[in-house]
Every structure is written in structure tokens, then in C-alpha cells.
Amino acid sequence: MKLSKIVALSSALCLVTSVAQAQSNPELDQLKKQLQQMQQNFDRIQREQKQQIDALQKQLEAVQQNQTTAVAEQDKLKEQMSLRMDDVPRTDASELDRKPWRPTDPIRIGRGTTFMDIGLVGTFAVGGSTADDIGALQIGGHDPNQNGFTVQGLELSLSGAVDPYFRGNANILFALDADGESFVELEEAWLETSVLPGNLQLRGGQLLTEFGRHNVLHPHGFAFVDSPLVNARLLGPDGLRNPGARLAWLTPTPFYSELFFTVQNSHGENASSFRSSGGHRHGEEDEEQLPFAYRHFDNDRGVNGLDDLLFTPRYALSFDLNDSHTVLLGASAAFGPNSSGESGNNSTQIYGTDLTWRWKPVSHEGGFPFVMWQTEGLLRKYRAGEFDWDEDGNGGDEDGDGFVDGGILVDASTGLPAALGRETLTDYGFYTQLLYGFKKGWVAGLRFDYLTGDRGNYESMPLLISDGEGGGDLLGRDPLRNERWRVSPNLTWFPTEFSKVRLQYNYDDRRDIGVDHSVWLQFEFVLGAHAAHKF
Amino acid sequence: MKTFLSLLTLLLATLAGHAKLNVVATLPDYAAIAKEIGGDRIDVTSLAKGPEDAHFVDAKPSFIRVLNKADILLEGGADLEIGWLPSLVANARNSKILPNGSGHVVLSENVKLIGVPTGPVDRSMGDVHPAGNPHYAMDPVNGKFMAERITQVLSRLDSANAAFYQSNNERFALRLDQKVTDWKRRLEPYRGAKVITYHRTFDYFLERFGFELVGTIEPKPGLEPSPTHINALMSRTKEQGVKLVIAEPFRPRRTPEYVADRIGAKMLVLPDKVGAVKNVTDYFGLFDYTVTQVETALKN
Numbered sequence: 118m119k120l121s122k123i124v125a126l127s128s129a130l131c132l133v134t135s136v137a138q139a140q141s142n143p144e145l146d147q148l149k150k151q152l153q154q155m156q157q158n159f160d161r162i163q164r165e166q167k168q169q170i171d172a173l174q175k176q177l178e179a180v181q182q183n184q185t186t187a188v189a190e191q192d193k194l195k196e197q198m199s200l201r202m203d204d205v206p207r208t209d210a211s212e213l214d215r216k217p218w219r220p221t222d223p224i225r226i227g228r229g230t231t232f233m234d235i236g237l238v239g240t241f242a243v244g245g246s247t248a249d250d251i252g253a254l255q256i257g258g259h260d261p262n263q264n265g266f267t268v269q270g271l272e273l274s275l276s277g278a279v280d281p282y283f284r285g286n287a288n289i290l291f292a293l294d295a296d297g298e299s300f301v302e303l304e305e306a307w308l309e310t311s312v313l314p315g316n317l318q319l320r321g322g323q324l325l326t327e328f329g330r331h332n333v334l335h336p337h338g339f340a341f342v343d344s345p346l347v348n349a350r351l352l353g354p355d356g357l358r359n360p361g362a363r364l365a366w367l368t369p370t371p372f373y374s375e376l377f378f379t380v381q382n383s384h385g386e387n388a389s390s391f392r393s394s395g396g397h398r399h400g401e402e403d404e405e406q407l408p409f410a411y412r413h414f415d416n417d418r419g420v421n422g423l424d425d426l427l428f429t430p431r432y433a434l435s436f437d438l439n440d441s442h443t444v445l446l447g448a449s450a451a452f453g454p455n456s457s458g459e460s461g462n463n464s465t466q467i468y469g470t471d472l473t474w475r476w477k478p479v480s481h482e483g484g485f486p487f488v489m490w491q492t493e494g495l496l497r498k499y500r501a502g503e504f505d506w507d508e509d510g511n512g513g514d515e516d517g518d519g520f521v522d523g524g525i526l527v528d529a530s531t532g533l534p535a536a537l538g539r540e541t542l543t544d545y546g547f548y549t550q551l552l553y554g555f556k557k558g559w560v561a562g563l564r565f566d567y568l569t570g571d572r573g574n575y576e577s578m579p580l581l582i583s584d585g586e587g588g589g590d591l592l593g594r595d596p597l598r599n600e601r602w603r604v605s606p607n608l609t610w611f612p613t614e615f616s617k618v619r620l621q622y623n624y625d626d627r628r629d630i631g632v633d634h635s636v637w638l639q640f641e642f643v644l645g646a647h648a649a650h651k652f
Numbered sequence: 653m654k655t656f657l658s659l660l661t662l663l664l665a666t667l668a669g670h671a672k673l674n675v676v677a678t679l680p681d682y683a684a685i686a687k688e689i690g691g692d693r694i695d696v697t698s699l700a701k702g703p704e705d706a707h708f709v710d711a712k713p714s715f716i717r718v719l720n721k722a723d724i725l726l727e728g729g730a731d732l733e734i735g736w737l738p739s740l741v742a743n744a745r746n747s748k749i750l751p752n753g754s755g756h757v758v759l760s761e762n763v764k765l766i767g768v769p770t771g772p773v774d775r776s777m778g779d780v781h782p783a784g785n786p787h788y789a790m791d792p793v794n795g796k797f798m799a800e801r802i803t804q805v806l807s808r809l810d811s812a813n814a815a816f817y818q819s820n821n822e823r824f825a826l827r828l829d830q831k832v833t834d835w836k837r838r839l840e841p842y843r844g845a846k847v848i849t850y851h852r853t854f855d856y857f858l859e860r861f862g863f864e865l866v867g868t869i870e871p872k873p874g875l876e877p878s879p880t881h882i883n884a885l886m887s888r889t890k891e892q893g894v895k896l897v898i899a900e901p902f903r904p905r906r907t908p909e910y911v912a913d914r915i916g917a918k919m920l921v922l923p924d925k926v927g928a929v930k931n932v933t934d935y936f937g938l939f940d941y942t943v944t945q946v947e948t949a950l951k952n
Binding site: 317 | 717
């Protein structure tokens with residue numbers, strides 16, 4: 118069509134110019150001849166094109182005809198295949214799929230009919246505790262955070278194949294803190310290779326660090342209402358997660374074993390043992406609470422070199438003892454800088470081991486009965502930096518009233534702001550949990566948590582928080598490192614895979630604080646896609 | 653020269669040995685049919701064991717290893733393995749068995765599924781499968797279509813043995829035809845008999861042999877039986893002359909036995925797949941056993 122337009126236009130142009138020229142040019146006949154020729158050319162081209170179009174149309178019709186015959190043949194084949202099944206109630210699902218979508222139709226989010234699986238998980242808790250500092254008792258980021266109701270999280274999960282080479286996944290969590298303020302967390306958002314050679318797999322984006330068993334779970338995957346203490350204290354209230362990349366290699370051993378290596382940024386609120394400004398908590402904020410290791414952080418730099426990154430290797434192996442017993446063992450470590458003290462540049466090392474043992478008889482209904490025992494132990498070596506509470510060099514007396522100002526840490530032996538030295542702090546702990554699915558839909562659980570830290574030099578100093586008038590409260594052990602333990606029995610009922618109700622009791626014993634009792638009832642729903650269970 | 657030739661033969665033999673296709677099936681049924689077609693020229697593994705509930709198999713890490721080495725993955729499809737297979741396949745680092753990979757086989761694609769929901773579906777109806785009832789292997793005629801599909805894939809990926817696979821397939825189909833005729837003849841006298849099943853596992857079998865399903869022990873797919881439902885089921889079916897209450901071996905017996913007792917039916921435990929009961933080790937055995945059980949139960 119375009120061609121013919123051009124031809125027509127140029128012919129017209131030629132015509133106009135020719136006519137214009139004809140008045141002053143004696144070679145009129147020749148031009149007339151030319152014009153005639155052009156017109157003939159134009160007609161010929163148009164004719165040819167029409168013929169071509171007709172031919173194509175005929176071909177198209179033929180192809181369509183063939184297609185209908187093919188479809189008819191297919192239907193015939195299907196008919197033959199279905200044999201005597203004609204009386205069976207039938208709706209052809211594929212027929213529905215072929216129907217073109219119109220704007221008035223609902224957006225279908227079933228698996229296989231869209232390019233993304235969408236799921237929504239709502240987790241809520243209600244209950245109470247004898248503790249008046251629930252924020253410090255329940256240290257997990259998504260633990261129940263107050264007496265009464267807690268929105269533990271409303272997690273939106275999106276996943277699917279990006280293209281033949283990548284899978285994509287995102288988990289975005291909405292929740293309310295103890296004050297009723299909404300907050301949003303980017304739990305995870307990554308893409309992962311599906312066809313990397315050499316048994317490798319690469320994942321990049323915002324990811325949960327591949328450290329142990331619990332850290333990679335989203336809150337709705339927990340077997341208890343709350344996070345294990347050791348994970349919340351040593352890896353972070355919300356676990357360890359940050360932007361980065363993870364390389365995983367399925368090693369060529371006769372049994373399953375996999376080597377993971379994760380590299381991430383080491384700063385931000387979700388790397389609380391590293392260059393975080395102290396971690397975050399959605400519970401009742403305690404304004405008076407001293408920072409970890411009684412010293413402030415200096416964390417205003419990003420990543421300036423490799424040593425500003427967080428490196429996490431993990432090795433996991435698993436074997437089946439027989440058809441009903443499976444064991445999984447793992448060892449993890451995380452190395453990175455922390456921002457403790459004035460220099461803001463020290464290092465943290467965290468080591469962890471885990472053991473999972475699962476029994477499920479070969480004959481089971483709906484996955485029940487089963488017994489699962491899972492234990493994780495963690496050890497953290499935290500190099501705390503030097504820190505002088507006399508930050509402005511005025512003896513901590515900025516208002517000039519002769520006393521060290523309120524809120525400043527004072528060394529009682531000198532009466533001056535405390536000068537804390539460099540030292541390595543050792544913290545360790547473990548949790549062990551036993552789950553017994555005794556009847557279809559019913560799971561009884563029992564978990565024991567233990568956590569402590571070796572007394573640091575700063576905890577042996579006679580330190581007090583100044584009240585601004587020459588006095589203050591004497592400090593003992595760092596509450597963020599002190600010994601504590603907890604026993605948590607619970608009972609979970611899964612009406613279906615898509616809902617659960619869980620009742621849990623916690624017996625907490627915090628050294629220097631005492632015993633607390635808490636009872637929580639948790640309820641959860643899953644809408645939409647439900648990711649396949651992992652082991 | 654002789655040494656060279658023998659070395660070459662050895663090398664070829666080794667290569668041929670390596671070329672033996674490694675077939676991994678999610679369920680023993682698919683493995684059993686693959687075995688009929690591939691004989692000893694393929695290796696076959698089933699992830700789920702016969703007595704397991706196929707919907708809830710543990711995603712054991714060792715399966716990742718097995719899938720990593722697979723040339724072919726035979727999957728039932730229709731959401732049967734949706735709760736456990738996708739994460740295993742995603743982590744197996746094996747492009748052959750990824751969806752649309754050369755060795756990824758979804759057997760339901762060759763089968764006419766029944767029980768496809770006609771109206772809108774949501775989960776208030778229980779764990780419904782929008783694609784249809786995935787227990788199609790319980791119709792022996794579907795065995796032929798599954799075998800056909802497996803034969804196609806084996807022949808395509810191992811063309812050297814294509815003739816072998818095809819002749820096995822023909823033999824399998826022929827034998828199955830004869831068997832189906834025989835099974836039908838034996839169950840013909842009981843055509844139209846009313847039955848109750850625990851879950852809708854046997855719909856295809858009942859359909860094929862002309863039994864009538866009048867209710868299930870489960871109130872909705874995947875839900876535990878409730879007293880209300882059981883009472884309603886019994887009062888509804890009491891006068892209907894229900895002959896059998898059928899459950900898979902892994903189901904609790906008490907409720908179906910109670911129902912059978914109260915409505916004057918017989919309780920029958922039938923295998924839902926190859927290996928679900930002892931002595932059922934292949935696809936023919938599955939129906940030999942089932943037909944005999946049903947026949948014996950209905951005879952008296």
C-alpha cells in the first residue's frame with residue numbers, strides 16, 4: 118500500500134512539474150509520452166499488487182481451512198481417546214483458557230493461567246504476658262508485641278518464572294507495631310537462575326541469608342508463635358537479611374549436599390550483629406534502653422571495599438536412614454564488619470550448626486503422623502570498639518551545672534564519663550524443638566531456648582547511668598547479653614493447609630529480671646498460591 | 653588394529669551404557685508403566701512410595717539429588733504433586749526436567765480428566781483441583797495413553813532403542829486390552845452397584861467398571877470427616893442399598909468401618925496405586941488385585 122502511495126504521489130508531482138514546464142518547454146510531446154508511460158507503470162504496479170494481495174488471501178484461507186481440519190481431527194482423536202467416557206461430566210478447561218480475556222472478566226490468578234502466583238498470608242496473635250516489658254521479652258521482630266492483639270504480619274508473596282532463564286520471587290510484609298503504626302518490610306525480592314551449568318544456582322536481590330534452618334523462614338513458616346531467642350538476639354529480630362547474592366552448588370556427592378555462599382551488604386537494620394545502628398524492634402520501645410555493649414555505633418558509611426560486605430558460607434548435607442527417617446545436617450558462618458565504638462570499624466563472626474531429623478511413616482495420611490526434631494546452636498564473637506562517653510570533651514557536662522548530664526554512662530570509681538575499651542564479646546545459645554504431628558491436622562510442639570554471653574570487661578566496671586544530679590542507677594549485666602532461657606509448649610491445629618490456629622505457653626526466665634509467663638493464641642490464613650513445602 | 657577395535661567396542665559399549673535413560677517418576681504407577689515400556693534398557697525410580705498419600709510426600713533433600721540425575725521426569729500433573737514437587741524441580745539444577753524441558757512429561761496431558769469443576773472454584777469447597785481429578789491412573793484404559801506418551805518420549809530421547817520401546821508398548825496395550833475385557837466381564841454382574849469412597853481416589857475406576865458413587869467419607873476434598881457429615885451421609889444412603897465403602901490403605905479405618913456397618917455395606921481397603929498393598933508390584937497387578945477384591949466382596 119505504501120509503495121503505491123509513493124508511486125501515486127511522485128507521479129502527481131511529476132505531472133505538476135511537467136505541466137508547469139510544458140508552457141515554457143517545446144518538448145511537450147515527449148513529456149506527454151513520459152506521463153503516459155508513468156501512468157501505465159502506475160496502473161501496472163497497482164494491478165500486480167492487487168494480484169499479490171488476492172494470492173495471499175487465498176493462501177491464508179487455505180491455511181485456515183487446514184487448521185480447522187486439524188482441530189477437527191484432533192477432536193476426533195480426543196473423542197476416540199475418551200472412549201466410553203462420554204457420560205462423564207465434562208468441561209474442557211483448555212477451552213476456557215483459549216477464550217480471550219475481556220476487560221470485564223475477572224483477573225484469573227490460578228496457577229498456570231497467569232504468569233505469576235500470588236499469595237497472601239495473614240498472621241495474628243492474641244494473648245498476654247506477666248512481663249511489663251513485652252518488647253524486651255519477645256525479641257523477635259514478628260513476635261506478639263503487646264497484651265491483647267498483634268498483627269504479626271500480612272505477607273504478600275509473588276512468584277513465578279521470569280523467562281526460560283530466571284525465576285522471580287518477592288515477599289512483602291505489612292504489619293502494625295505496638296503503637297498501631299503501620300510498617301512495610303521487604304522480606305525478600307530476588308531472581309534466581311534456573312539453568313546455570315555445573316549444578317550451580319545464583320540468586321540475587323534482597324534475600325534472607327542462608328544461615329542455618331530458622332533464618333530462611335518467613336514468619337508464617339515458624340513452628341512456634343515466636344522466633345527462637347538465639348536467632349533473634351544473634352542474627353537479628355527479623356533474622357539476617359540484606360541485599361546481596363547467593364551462589365549455591367549442588368556438590369557431586371552420592372548423598373545430597375549443597376554448598377552455599379552468600380555475599381551481602383553488612384549495613385542496615387536487618388544486620389544487627391554487623392553494621393546496624395542497633396537493630397530494630399516493633400515492640401514497645403524502651404527509650405531508656407542502653408545500646409548493645411553500652412556504646413554507640415558509628416555507621417554512616419556504605420560499602421567502600423570488600424571488607425564492608427557480609428560473607429556467609431553454609432554447607433548442608435542430608436541422607437535418608439530409610440524410607441521414613443531423614444536427617445539433615447548443616448554448618449554455617451557469617452563474617453562481616455560491625456560499627457561498634459568510635460572507629461565504627463570492627464568485626465563480627467557468627468558460627469552455627471544445625472540438625473534436623475524427621476520421621477514420617479511410609480503409610481501416612483495427609484502427611485500425618487510425623488515427628489520432627491530440629492536444633493540449632495549459634496556462637497557470636499563480636500569485637501566491640503573503643504568508646505568514650507565524654508564525646509564532646511567537656512566531661513559530659515554540657516549544661517555546666519557541675520554534674521555529668523543525665524543519660525550519660527559514668528564510671529562510678531572516677532565520677533567521670535565512662536571510657537570503654539576494645540574487647541571481644543562472646544555470646545552463644547541454642548534452641549531445640551520437637552514437633553509431633555499426632556493426628557491429621559494436629560501438631561504438638563515443645564521448644565527449649567537457651568541464651569547467654571560471657572561477661573565482658575565493661576560489665577565488670579562499676580557503671581551507672583547519670584541522673585544529671587551526681588547520682589544514678591548502677592548497671593549490672595548488659596540486658597542484651599544476659600543469660601535467659603525459655604520453655605514453650607504449643608498445640609497447632611490446621612483445619613486445612615490454608616489455615617491454622619495455634620496456642621502457645623512461654624515460661625521465660627531472664628537472669629536479674631525473673632520469671633514471666635505468657636500465653637499466645639495465633640491464627641493464620643493463606644489466600645491464593647501456596648508455595649510448595651520445603652523439607 | 654585388533655586391540656584398537658576391541659578398545660573401540662569397549663568405548664562404544666561404555667557410551668551405550670551411559671546412554672541408558674534415567675527415568676524418575678513421582679508415583680509408582682508411572683514408574684511401573686515406564687518399566688513395561690523400557691524394560692532393562694532404562695533405569696526407573698519412583699519418588700513416592702506405594703503406601704504414601706500422594707498429595708503429601710515429603711520434599712526430602714535426597715530427591716533433589718535423584719532429580720539432578722534424571723533424564724526424564726514423569727509427573728502426574730493436574731495439581732497432584734503441587735505441594736511438594738515444584739521446589740524440588742526448581743532446585744534440581746536440571747534443565748531437562750524443568751517445565752518445557754526435553755524430559756519433562758506431564759502424563760495428565762494425554763488423558764481425559766473427569767471431575768473438572770464446571771462453575772467458579774474457591775477453597776471453601778475444600779482442596780479442589782481446578783484441572784480435574786488427578787487419580788486417573790485408576791482407570792486401566794488410561795494406562796494405554798500414559799504408556800503411549802512414555803513411549804514417545806523414550807523413543808525421542810533414545811532413538812536407538814525406539815523399536816524396542818514401540819514393540820513393548822504395543823504388547824503392553826494389547827495385554828491391557830485383553831485384561832480390561834476380562835476385568836469388565838468379571839465385574840459386569842455388579843454394574844450399577846452403589847459405593848461410598850473415602851476420598852475421590854477411585855472415581856476413574858468406578859466410572860470404567862460402571863459403579864455408582866453416592867458419597868464420600870470426607871465432607872469436602874482433603875477435610876477430616878465430621879460427625880454432622882457422617883450422620884447426614886448415613887441417613888441419605890441408608891435406604892439406597894450401598895454395597896461398598898472403599899478407602900485407601902493409609903486412611904483411618906474407624907469411620908469408614910462404622911459407616912459401612914451402619915448402612916449395611918462392606919468395608920473394602922483398596923490400593924490407590926502400585927505398591928500401596930503388598931503383592932501389587934505392577935500395573936496389571938493393581939487391577940488384578942482390585943477387581944478380585946471387589947468381585948469377592950460383591951459375590952456374597
